[in-house]
Amino acid sequence: MASQMPLYGWFGRAVEIDVENRKFEYYEVDEDVLLKYLGGRGYGAYYLYHNMRRGIDPFDPENIIVLASGPLTNTPVPTSGRFSASTKSPLTGGLIDSNCGGHFAPFFKGSRIDFAIIKGVAETPTYLLIDEAKVEFRDASQLWGKDVHETYAALKNKHGRCGVSCIGPAGENLVRFASVIIDGHRAHGRGGLGAVFGSKKIKAVVAIGNTRPAVKDQHKTLIIVKDMLKLIDANPITGKALSLLGTLSTFNIMYRYGVLSTRNFKDPLVDGFEELSAEKYHELYFHRKFACHNCPVGCGRVSKIDGRIMMGPEFESQFAIGFNLGIYDYRDIVEIHNLCNQLGLDTISMGVTLSCAIELSQEGLIKESLRWGDPELVKRLIYETSQRAGFGELLAEGSLRLAKSVGHEEYAMQVKGMELPAYDPRASQGMGLAYATSNRGACHLRAYLIGVEILGVPKRVDRTLSAFKAGLCVIQQNLYAAVDSLILCKFIGYATHEEHYSRVLEAVTGRSFTSEDIMEIGERIYNVERLFNVREDIDGRYDTLPKRMLEEPISGGPSQGYTTKLYDMLHEYYELRGWDSNGVPRRGKIEELKI
Template sequence: MTTSLGGYAGVVLHVDLSMRAVSEYPWTDADRRRFLGGKVMAARILYDLLAPKTDPLGPENTMVIATGPLNGTGAPSTARFDVSALSPLTGTLGTSNSGGSFGVYLKKAGVDALVITGCADAPVWLEVAEDGVHFRDAAALWGLRTSAAQAALRDAVGRKCGTIVAGPAGENLVPYAALVSDERVAGRTGMGAVFGSKNLKGIAAHGERRATPAHPEAFHAHVKKWTASLKAHPIAGDRLPTYGTAGFLGTMNELGILGTRNFQAGSFEGADAISGETLAETRLVSRTGCLSCPIRCGRVVELDGERVKGPELETLVLLGSNLGVSDLGRIIEWNRELDELGLDTMTTGVTLSLAMELTERGAWDAGVRFGKAEGLFELFGDIAYKRGVGATLATGSRAIARRYGALDIAMQSKGLELAAYEPRNAIGHGLGYAVSNRGACHLNGGYGVALEGLALKMNGRSQRGKHALVAMFQDLMEAVSAAGGCLFTTLGVLPAPLVTGANGPLGKVANAVLGSAGGVLRALRVVPPVALGIPMPLVPHIRAAELATGMKLGFGGFWAIGERGYTLERLIGMRFGITAEDDVLPTRLTTEPIDPRDPASVVPIEPMKRRYYAHRGWDAFGCPRPGLLRRLGLANLDGEA
């Protein structure tokens, strides 16, 4: 199949592992116009292919690995790709996004996305090349750690390629096993276990195709301007490059939003020792980043005389303050080990913090204690291989909490563990955790904390406008991701004077305007997208997507793609039993004040959720109403299928 649109390879392949057969998956330009790519495209495909009662670890589960039209075009920070399937951790739609070079090389091979079904009868890896997909024997690779597995794929291919692999945890079906591409990780929702369940060790992609923009000259001029604006931005051009994502850790500690000791507190006495500044001063060897990224938030650090990948913010917090550990060297070591085993550092950290609190309460003794780093390195191996107490820890926090009657202190929603941010001092962020389609995710949740302290300084305890802002940012981030963009570039969308002057008069005005924006945003939602064709220089992703593809999107069209994706994810979630009762937070966060002197310092989730549903056009049960589905062109999906 070809495409008349720029930016795309024009081919989506269906790989049937059971039959060892490859065919073209029908995906038209009309689909591209409505669903763009990445996770939105994946949601549309999985809406058709995931039947109710699918076993996440059975051959009937379908995985979609999808790029967006900006991947490989040279636009800044656009090497991200998406992996989606039914999640073995949550039992609902799982999605995970990764950097690394795999997505770009998949496009170079002439493929926009892979739809993977079935289960191979013996371990395989896939070589995706311009002449097709080749099934290769992975018997000798089974059991390899992720860097060795990627090296083996590169050796076998014998040329420059992008790789993505599962580690031992994925092979052993740990429900929070990750996939690793270069040194980047698709960590969340257990996509590594889906690889393992399909006897799929990894994929290598290579080729020489180029993703050609529809309007090359205008596109490259826009990219130049966009890159310059990112470099001049106080966060995208300064804080992230200088300190990595860990540069936010100190601010989080000051604001009381640093997940600490299983979210029993919002600040940590050892925060300085694990901050981005300390990492930069004591360990940093060099910066690194995904292909075509001017931000380069990745860290290369020194560990016992060796250069290794440095931990990101989420890992530093969830394996650091969240476990009461301030030993930076240990966290660096753990980060590397978990990547090698192919385990999600975030779910691992929150599962361990639950085990530590259960130990404190005398409910279960997994041999782990807050502040005690000894033994954890070995325990990670036990989790990956499901040995001893590791076999229980390998089930994740929700399963453990159910077993020990401790759901109130299991820091998860819909089965996915919280990210690094304590939400009682950033309640918009808390709303995002509760309603996020994939579980308690900061990004799918709309990253409210960016407005509530990390970039702007909206009052983190105020409900004003939060429901509308969370919904809008969820949609826009969905669309940015669908295009192939990195979500950190969305921080670059916030005007620099507002970020640098967040505490000053300008910031106060901005906060007041944002807090009152609910009505306007609600009105804008129902305006037909074409009527919102206003140029939005603040969101350069839109212009880039237009110039790359040749589509006319405007702000309304881009937003509608995000909203369509978010709504589709919700519809898939409903198929797997998600209702309003699942849009919740652990009761610790809604009933235990983070500030003992202020009984109101909890997340008032129910009123916020009601406003959020009404704003989105969902009913009281959290179901999208027919009018919304019609507006988004989703009313007749079953007929289309």
């Protein structure tokens, strides 16, 4: 039953878009669903779980894309300019949501909708134009084949003040880890959302709305916002490190603790600090910083290299397409980072798939002759991947399928088909558990145990011990699921917490929320995601890590001798979750959460 009370924060309206028949229909969203799932990642999980049948191929016309804002989107709340997209992943076969910053979300929500549901396959290349009254199906034939930068420039030139979300050649060619890019450089990076766009022949979504959502208690909202801004500014991570040095600031401390590895996680990173430090980058190549919509931190970086202005890099790119491949020169890293964005590729999956391929080559397991530390080779292989040309046809499948094709899955550094981020889980027991139990595959954004194990936020715990990590992992996974549904940036979580989120959500929406409610909503979302995956036969069998992480100790540096003690933590994790020994939510947990 739709709400009879006025809605604040939400519009309570969504649009279902049938690209095959070029039709759209608005519908009201049940208030009970909004209160239980908020929006963003939560609504995506709810909708896909209840509206997709089991076993659909991710490239089938029946696969669904859910574009979603949250109840705090485009309000005065700091970092409320983020956006979420969910679908069935062509990389993992499970549920994927991808969260992105930039400036698209305010225009999307400004169209007086909270969500857009995209179904079917267009007959010809199409882009969607969404405004406050309708959805238009525009011809994208002239844009098909163009890269992200060309597409973004063409659509911005045509539509002026708008938000643009688009794919590049990688999405068109169904690369399983293709990204959707916002603003020409901010990425819905992980899991292959861009390939699902491409399978539906959707080149872009352009939003041009300008209506702000109503806020129930503007005065109270601004008081809480002021408090949050003070905390963000005073915090040494959000107010200093990220603001002054960007995400590259992460490198320095991870290097000192021995959390970083190179060459497909085979060797510890023990050399190269001087070349790779955030300070060295800022000394030589920093041009300016930038921020996403309504963000007080400004972690983004713009580089100036040999007279050229280029975006980035980010820490995860520095790892995946940088030192992971034996590339240590920032000039090469920035150029490769921008090439991936231009073609619409996830830098993490691209880099770790390449490192898998190079190790396979070095071991004589594939015929291609590949080597570490060759940026020109890397650029060629990235382009071939985006076109599915030559060896790029195999690379486009991701590391797991590549390694399986030669009978050596153990060389793929992945979980559930998704490639590992920068943090070596052998050096951080909690991150190992977080990777293994992440619903979308190896991901540092489902739970960031690095915060407590390395950064000491809110307190430091021993990173080498497995004890108590299960509880910390569950708490963070639940909280992050709620934050991804509000939608806010996780970076401000260094300075703020669930009490702030419940208070500001209550002030904006006029509905009662406590910090306990926030955590319960997050738990509900995490369990729905799990149930979706279990329905797709992705259960506890896949809550594991690559053999290298479990059996091969780190060979040097501050973390020498460590492996991940995953199975010391996993049983306790399942018990705390209310799941059975196969990692499946028990009936009592499902009923408790009113799923």
